[in-house]
Amino acid sequence: ITTAPSATFSWSGFLQRAEINQSADNLHVFLMICGLRPVKDPLYLVDAFSEWHQEEPSVYMVIVGPEVDPVFTREVKAKVKRSPGVRLLGEMAREQLQAAAQNCFAVVNSSLSEGMSAAILEAMDLEVVVLARNIPGNAAVVQHGVTGLLFSDAQ
16 A cells, blocks of 8 residues: 655645534544445444534544445435534545545544455555454454554444
8 A cells, every 4th residue: 555645635625625613723533434335334433423522522523435325325414414523525536535534633444344444554554543343354454552443332
């Protein structure tokens, strides 16, 4: 994996696009990079992040990725709309996405099944914290407590 984050990326523009109107100094943005389809399970963490955001308004989860499954995409959009602190952005160019990852607090992966996640590998290459669901594909890449953190439940 090689990364080449965009040198022209604007973090403030990203936050504005995500409708996050806070000082960039105290934000904790968790970035979930995934196509909107059931196997990626982006809804798994929505309630937990929304609750956390309500306790700590500086915490946000931003889901970024293409609309792969139209029916599931409608479900995701509806859930995110009702979930404070959770945002949904469409697909971004890889260089822009890598630059966004560099600026976020952590990259999150909640897939039900995963081969070798490019998002996780890219985050590691960019030296960004990785939080990944404890499934065989993620556990093969993420060494818990060393190269990232593996979780087994949404809390």
